Amino acid sequence: MNDECTPVINTGLRGVDVASSKICDVKGREGKLIYRGYRIEDLAENATFEEVCYLLLHERLPDEQALAAFDNRLKQKRPIPESIVTLLKTLPRSMTPMDMLQAATPLLIQADENAGKQTPADAQNSAEYLISGLSTLIAAWDRVRNGRTPLAPDTSLGHAANFLYMLTGEPPDPETAAFFDAGLVLHAEHSFNASTFTARQVASTKAHIYAAVAAAIGSLSGPLHGGANVRVMEMLKEIGTPENINAYIDNILDSGGLIMGLGHAVYQTDDPRALILAPMSQRMGEIIGDTRWYELTKELEIRGKQAFKKRKDRDIFCNVDFYSASLFYAMGIPMDLFTPVFALSRVSGWCAHVIEEQFAKAAPKPTLYRPGATYVGDYCGPDECRFVGIEERK
Incomplete structure (x- = not known):
C-alpha cells in the first residue's frame, strides 16, 4: 500500500x-x-x-x-x-x-x-x-x-x-x-x-x-x-519502397505511434525467433524470385533502430512478427x-x-483462478444508493 x-x-x-x-x-x-x-x-x-x-x-x-x-x-x-x-x-x-x-x-x-x-x-x-x-x-x-x-x-x-x-x-x-x-x-x-x-x-x-x-x-x-504480423505486412505494403522508409519512420515517431514488429513486452534484445526467421524470409524470397519484402523489412529494421536510438535515446528490438510477415506472405498464405x-x-x-x-503432480487439485478487484464506484458518494421506483427516477 x-x-x-x-x-x-x-x-x-x-x-x-x-x-x-x-x-x-x-x-x-x-x-x-x-x-x-x-x-x-x-x-x-x-x-x-x-x-x-x-x-x-x-x-x-x-x-x-x-x-x-x-x-x-x-x-x-x-x-x-x-x-x-x-x-x-x-x-x-x-x-x-x-x-x-x-x-x-x-x-x-x-x-x-x-x-x-x-x-x-x-x-x-x-x-x-x-x-x-x-x-x-x-x-x-x-x-x-x-x-x-x-x-x-x-x-x-x-x-x-x-x-x-x-x-x-x-x-x-x-x-x-x-x-x-x-x-x-x-x-x-x-x-x-x-x-x-x-x-x-x-x-x-x-x-x-x-x-x-x-x-x-x-x-x-x-x-x-494476435495479428501483429498482419499489421507488419500492411505496413510494408504502405511503405512500398526503401525510399519511403525515412518519411514513414519520422511520421510514426512524430505522432507517437509504433513501428510494427519492433519492440516486445518481454525481450530486451532481439527476439531469438526473429533471428531465425530473417534468413528464412530472405531465402523464401529467393525461391519465389521476389526478395523485395525481405529487403524492405531488413532496411526498415536498420533505420528504425537507428531512429529510436537517435530520437528516443534507447534501443528497440525485433520481435517474432517482424520477419514472419514477409516469410508467410512469400509462401502465399493469405494475410488474414x-x-x-x-x-x-x-x-x-x-x-x-x-x-x-x-x-500437474505439484497441484493435482487445481485452484480456481479468482482474482480480486478494487471497487471504485462512487455513484452516491460515500453512501450506498437508495433504490427508487421507476416513476420517481429522473
Whole structure:
C-alpha cells in the first residue's frame, strides 16, 4: 500500500507470477526462449513440429518408436467431421477466419469419444485431435470461402507440408515445407501470454480442453495479442519502397505511434525467433524470385533502430512478427490467415498448459483462478444508493 493506504493495482498482472510451470521459460534480458529445457534455436534447427508437440505434451523428446506412433495418431486425426464441413458452407464468406475458428473448434469434440473424461491420457488424446483438427479446419475454411472444395488430408505429408497442400492444392517443395515447419516450432509456445493464460483460466474451472482452446482462440483474436504480423505486412505494403522508409519512420515517431514488429513486452534484445526467421524470409524470397519484402523489412529494421536510438535515446528490438510477415506472405498464405496459422501452432502449447493446469503432480487439485478487484464506484458518494421506483427516477 502507499502512504494513503490505497491498494496498488498491478494493471494487466504484469510482473505478477500467477502459477508455476515446467513448460516454457522466457529470459527477456538474455534473449532466450526455452521449451522444457531446450533452446528454441536447437529445436528450430533440428526438430520437427511433431517432435516439439510431443515434447510439450509429454515432457520429453520422443525416440523413433514414440515419434512414429505419435505421428501416426496425428495423421489419423486430421480429417474433420463432415458435419463441420457442412456448417462451414453455411457461414457468411465475409466471416473472419478467427471468428470461424473460435466458433468451430468446440465442434471437433464430436470425433473424440473420450473427451472430457478428466484424465491425463484422455486430455493428451484430445490435444492430438486439436493439433490435427485446427490445421484441417483452417485450410477447409479458406477453400470454402473461395468457392473451392476442401481437400482431404494427405497422410504421406508431414504436418506442415500437409497444411500447405490442403490450402493451395499443391504439395510444397521440401525447402518451403521445412521453413513452414520451423515457423510452427517457433510459434508453438511462449509461456503465460494472454491466450495461454486464458486457456489456463478456463482449465482451472475443470472445463474440458476444447472449451479452454476455444477461449484461447478468442483471446488471440484481439488486436493487442494476435495479428501483429498482419499489421507488419500492411505496413510494408504502405511503405512500398526503401525510399519511403525515412518519411514513414519520422511520421510514426512524430505522432507517437509504433513501428510494427519492433519492440516486445518481454525481450530486451532481439527476439531469438526473429533471428531465425530473417534468413528464412530472405531465402523464401529467393525461391519465389521476389526478395523485395525481405529487403524492405531488413532496411526498415536498420533505420528504425537507428531512429529510436537517435530520437528516443534507447534501443528497440525485433520481435517474432517482424520477419514472419514477409516469410508467410512469400509462401502465399493469405494475410488474414496469419493469425490462424499462429493458432494452429500455438494450440500445442495451449494444450500442454491445460494439461499442466489440471493434472500437474505439484497441484493435482487445481485452484480456481479468482482474482480480486478494487471497487471504485462512487455513484452516491460515500453512501450506498437508495433504490427508487421507476416513476420517481429522473
